[in-house]
Every structure is written in structure tokens, then in C-alpha cells.
Amino acid sequence: MEFSACIEWLFAECGEQLTERIAPAAAAGFSAVEFWNWRGRDLAAIRAEAISCGVEIAGICVEPHGQLTDPNRQGEFLASLAESIEAASALGAGFVIVQTGQRRPGVSGAEQTEAVVQALKRAAQLAEGQPVALLLEALNSKIDHPGYFLDDTAAAATIVRAVGHPRLGLLYDRYHAAVMGEEIGYGIADALDLVKHVHIADLPGRGEPGSGTIDWKAEMQWFADHLPDVRIGCEYQPTIATGQSLSLLAPWLESDK
Numbered sequence: 537m538e539f540s541a542c543i544e545w546l547f548a549e550c551g552e553q554l555t556e557r558i559a560p561a562a563a564a565g566f567s568a569v570e571f572w573n574w575r576g577r578d579l580a581a582i583r584a585e586a587i588s589c590g591v592e593i594a595g596i597c598v599e600p601h602g603q604l605t606d607p608n609r610q611g612e613f614l615a616s617l618a619e620s621i622e623a624a625s626a627l628g629a630g631f632v633i634v635q636t637g638q639r640r641p642g643v644s645g646a647e648q649t650e651a652v653v654q655a656l657k658r659a660a661q662l663a664e665g666q667p668v669a670l671l672l673e674a675l676n677s678k679i680d681h682p683g684y685f686l687d688d689t690a691a692a693a694t695i696v697r698a699v700g701h702p703r704l705g706l707l708y709d710r711y712h713a714a715v716m717g718e719e720i721g722y723g724i725a726d727a728l729d730l731v732k733h734v735h736i737a738d739l740p741g742r743g744e745p746g747s748g749t750i751d752w753k754a755e756m757q758w759f760a761d762h763l764p765d766v767r768i769g770c771e772y773q774p775t776i777a778t779g780q781s782l783s784l785l786a787p788w789l790e791s792d793k
Contacts, residue, residue, distance in 0.1 A: 537760060537788055540568035540594040542735075542771040547778045555585045562589040564782055565789035570594040570769055572633075574623045583627050594767060595631035595671070595733065596624055603637035604655040605648040605685050617659055617670075624668045631669045631733060633707055634659065636686040648685055653698045660701035671707040671732055672696055676715035680742075689713050689723030696730050705732035708763075711771070714739045714750060720758050731763055737772035744772050744781035752784055 541547065541564070547557035554571055555578070561569050569586065574596045586593050598620045602613025620632050636652050656672065663670050672695060677687040686692055689708065696706050708724060708731045724731055736755075738748030745752040759768060774781040782789060 538567040538767045540570050540767050540769040541566040543569045544571050545773050555581050558585045559589050562591045568592040568594040572597045573599050575599050579626050593627045593629040595629050597633045601635045604652045605637055605640050607651050610655045621668050631671045634670050634672050638683045639685045656699045660703045663703035670704045673707040676712040678715050693723050693727040706730040707733045709735040711737035720755050734768045735771040742773050743775040746784040747775050
């Protein structure tokens with residue numbers, strides 16, 4: 537298995553700039569780094585540092601995220617997506633993370649789901665001919681993202697299937713799924729082919745694996761058995777120094793060097 541370090545949080549003690557966090561991530565055994573927001577950052581410097589350190593830039597987020605559940609606001613989303621795809625291409629990043637936005641009060645779930653499907657069909661067309669995939673992410677609505685529409689992994693997989701475009705895949709975030717009470721693999725047992733990236737963090741607290749209650753020995757074995765070729769992104773807030781926080785992942789990181 538290969539791992540990506542989310543340098544929004546990991547290796548923050550190594551410097552304020554993202555460029556200062558890439559070399560430590562490479563030295564720790566990560567094959568890639570990723571971050572969320574790209575606007576206002578020196579993308580050329582970030583890419584140059586990643587190339588120098590021999591790591592890939594896995595992906596970024598659409599910024600701003602947009603409101604896919606509202607057909608009247610999808611133009612805003614598509615404009616920001618087009619710019620984000622351009623940024624990802626400049627970085628050499630493999631994917632852009634797409635999120636649905638908030639639930640719309642008084643509008644049925646079915647109507648909002650259909651709006652998301654239609655928005656993503658248009659979005660996938662923007663990605664045609666680009667070396668960048670779009671990854672739809674379900675987020676928890678209980679702790680971190682109250683009111684977020686897509687908070688169920690099975691629903692996310694259903695939407696990706698409904699869009700049916702090769703440039704659209706699924707980001708499986710184990711932390712968000714666990715917050716929503718989902719067991720490992722819920723919603724993707726019949727959709728493993730859709731999963732193109734994974735995020736992990738422990739629960740509660742969203743700290744490093746081993747800081748909470750998730751059985752990571754079992755979870756990592758599940759990933760090894762079911763998604764061996766999918767890179768795992770460490771998207772957590774270390775409760776200790778980043779290097780120390782990797783102790784539970786050390787056997788896999790070492791085998792990846």
C-alpha cells in the first residue's frame with residue numbers, strides 16, 4: 537500500500553509553508569502529499585519541491601466547494617471546478633475532491649440527489665481530456681459538517697454510479713464514515729472499483745491512528761485485502777509530533793520505501 541500525507545496538518549511543526557513540509561513527508565516514507573486549498577499558494581514552488589523530493593502531489597479540493605444541491609448555483613461550482621482542475625494540472629496532481637454542499641431545507645432528498653447527479657455529469661465533462669480525476673466525498677454531518685447533504689457512503693457510491701463517467705470516482709473517508717456509525721466497507725462492498733483514494737483518522741478527535749477507538753490493525757488489513765492498489769491519505773490532526781504519530785503506520789510506510 538502507498539500513503540499520502542495531508543500536509544495541511546501533518547508536519548506543520550516543520551514550517552508554515554507547505555514547501556517546508558514536503559521533504560519531511562518524503563523522509564518519513566510517504567509516496568505523495570496532498571492539501572486542500574490551492575488559492576493564494578505558490579503552486580510552482582510546491583510542485584518543484586515535490587519533484588525534488590521524489591513524491592507525487594495526490595490531489596487538492598475544489599475551491600470554493602460549491603452548492604451542487606441547488607441547480608441555480610451550479611454555474612458557480614463549475615467555474616470554480618474549472619479553475620481547480622487547471623490548478624491541479626499545474627501541480628501535476630491526480631485528483632480534485634468534490635463535495636456536495638449543504639442540505640436545502642424544504643427540498644426532498646431525491647430532488648437534491650438528482651441535482652447533484654446533473655451537476656456532476658457537467659463536471660465530469662470539464663475533466664474530459666484532462667489528467668485529473670474528480671473524487672466525490674461523503675462527509676459526516678454529526679460533528680464536523682452539520683447540515684452537509686452527502687453524509688452516507690452508500691449514497692455517494694450510488695451517485696457516482698448514476699453519473700457513470702470514467703473521470704468521476706469516490707473518495708472513501710474512513711473517519712467521516714466512522715462518525716456516521718458506518719462499519720468498515722459499508723456502502724462500497726459492491727463498489728470497490730469506484731474507490732480511487734482513501735482518507736484515515738481516528739475517532740474521536742480526528743487524531744492519528746492509535747489515538748482513538750478504531751481497531752486499526754483490522755482496518756488496515758481490510759484495506760490491504762480489498763483496496764490494495766488505492767493510496768491511503770493520512771488526513772488527521774496529530775496529537776503529538778508528526779513523526780511520532782506515524783508509529784502505528786510504520787510497518788506499511790517502511791515497506792513502501
